[in-house]
Amino acid sequence: MTARREKALSAPALRDLAGELAAYARACGADEAEVSVMDGYEFNVDVRKGRIEALIEAGSRSAGLRVIKGKKTAYASSSDLDMMTLRRLVRNAVRRAELGNPDEFAGLAPLVKDRIDPATLDLYDPAIAELDSRQKIALARETERLALRDKRITNSYGATFGSNEIHSVLALSNGFVGEYKQTYCGLGVGLQAGDTDNRVEDSWSSSKRHFKDLETPEAIARKAVERTVRQLNPRKVPTQNVPVIFDPTQTGWLLGFLFGCVTGTAVYQKATFLEGKLGQRIGNERVTVIDDGLRPGALGSHPFDSDGLPCRRTMVVEKGVLKSYLCNHYAARKLGLASTGSADGSGVGPGNFYLEPGPDAKAPEDIIAGTPKGLLLTRTLGHGLNGVTGDISRGAFGLWIEDGHVAYPVTEVTISGNLGRILETIEAVGTDLEFLGAVSGPTVKVAEMTVAGQ
């Protein structure tokens, strides 16, 4: 079970393919063309109750294309890298572009001289390619074994180890060619506690670019067990307005929602309540949000975006004031702003988007201790986010806080509020910021939300 990886296309071949297609698009009559080519390798093992349940090993490739002709745009993509298929897609795209309407803002980003050396970002870990399948399986097995030692755990969703290696190339008809390799690895476990009719569940996982940075099986198992068993014997509380403390996993989705609301794409589509708020106060002084695409080793870092523009660090909200929207080249032109190097396919994606703890940040224990009554939110169910209004309404699970202490777990309630109001009424920010994903935040306490229950 140690099938070594076989490279489908070597580095120069990927580069040549991208360049060749961009040139072919120009030859077919495109004014401008952008070609991205990706070669990926995936390994994934699921272990449940000590046995391997499933194992995936695969390589895959794909190509993406954007052509612009007469200010009209067409896209194409393919997982079939046969040259005949690709050339046909290029010709179709050029022909199809003519059926669209001219868009004065369409066009590739200009070629910029500043380039970021991918090596400085530390995105690739050769140790992942060196890992033996048996080691990866053993890690998953060990994580689950440690978790199942706790007698309160009554069932397992299994443990998973996964890793990816991705080699990306981007070629633009203006002469830009960029490429980089990146790795990801992840280890996690999901658990249940309680009997069939009173089950509670939770999980923990760690995801990193570097194998050595992964949390240990002990740490993952401990957190998964703790998050699961602390929900046993929950209550449903009466409907009331109370302070809500978001644990970092919950601040994660809250910030993900904020990210969607500060993208230039949402702004020109009027699909965000933060449209027209640039330069204005949208939160209190505790709200400082940064998007940093250049943090070495972090999951959201990249040397350049899908427009071929260098990624960068952007102050999005500074002490409550909305400083910048996050834009790809197109949204930036539309809004008369500068791109923030945030292009991700035809949309906008985060670099490392996070809420920065300020000088008055407190230890999360102290935030809880300073709360006479409230909900510590640990998990949500359902979607219930509306960017147009900022409204939030989600199923919620957590721990009830009374007199600064955890009193009992809470289940089957909802939390509702509005992101705009939340940003204005953040009472405390924790010191516990960790970069768990491309969007991350510390513990955050919000003055008041509606908890609906009995």
Next chain:
Amino acid sequence: MEPLPYVDHFGLSASDLRSALGAALSSGGDFAEIFMEHRSYDFINMEEDIIKETAESVSLGLGIRVIRGDRTGFGYTNDLALDKVRKTAETAAAIARRKAPQTPPPPLRDRTRRSDRFPVRRPADRAPLRDKIKLVREAYDAAKRYDPRIVKVKAYHSDSLTHVCIANSEGLLVRDTRPMVKLVCVAISEDGGKRESGFWGGGGRVGLEFFRDVHTPREIGREAAREAMLLLEAVDAPAGEMPIVLAPGHSGVLIHEAVGHLLEADFNRKKTSIFWNKMGRRVGSDLVTIFDDPTIPSFRGSYNVDDEGTPPRRTLLIERGVVRGLLQDKLSARLMGGAPLTGHGRRQDYGHWPIPRMSNTYIGPGLDHPDDILRSVPKGLYVASLSGGQVEDSGKFTFSVSLGHLIEDGRLTAPVKQATLIGTNIDILRKIDRVGSDLAFGLQTGTCSKDGQDVPVSDGCPTLRIAKMTVGGRT
């Protein structure tokens, strides 16, 4: 529409497939399967009054699965050269890890069914792009013209044609051709600093005739705009427990979340679902009968064969409140002691293995007149449209209302903004105390996610009353 011979898409003959299946079993697997897929996809997007972009995409590849006992090995490739296919087979084979005499798999017999549940008259993949652009424009213009307070509109059309070919070590060879069409409109309204959005759409495994015969683009645009306008006047949803009346159609999301997922066989085999020990037991009121039916012609969740090559059948899940069935795939059926297959093994694409999934899930009609149900509620919430939901294995589930109305003295009053409702399935199923005679299906635009795999689904229900459920509004 005659499907193209699979060799045209995949370049692999029956004997190539048989030899790859042999390689897949070379380490002693019990079962091997090759799933080949070719999908072409077209997309048109209109916003800011212009056809802003079009896209075309081609997806080609195959996935090979080997099962040995309860273990699955899986590999996929989008390079269909025979040596790469064999290599993928060997990677998947490694899961079995046993020296075994290699018996060649039996010859493949083509069992492709003649019947076709997708009687398409105007195939979208062959229609000129101009025709599809016209549909998008009609929807866009209808929304824009609905009211001057509609400030932004986005309309898009997508269509795909997927050819699949499945071969396995039991000698099965089967092909299916699956069209899919979707036209969607999002409208944003603005008045006095307030802004709201509305959504509507339609489609299914249909041709472009759908937009003439079933829902016109104009209807889709107008409905999106109407919802956005109504929401401008909407009040916050109330918070707490109250009686709920669900509109017929898309409220089927409730059943999808509360029942469907937790009767997928894998969750029951692993005993993580609250239902695992409740087969034959009462979990709901006797007004509740629930089916999942992949055989409904033209529906988004339908197929001629599932992604393991099994002919699907309508499956009874709950009969008058009692659990009667599970949604099965081959692996779970084997591991549950040879349970009958229901044809619910589905996958997102060739890069994923099949798991038990829903198709078109619905609650059967009752006897009550919908107006009587509404009149029976002095004070409560009417759910007019929904935007999705989620469930966990304990039976706790949510669904999000995108537009509701207050019910006062048995009549609909003020429109209500979005809110999420939460409950536990075995509690809520018991509280369904009125079921209408007006079974309808929701918008044919839904997608269901499980284990990182998205598949198209639809759901339906008649007007329903739930005696009491928690509404995530504001006080």
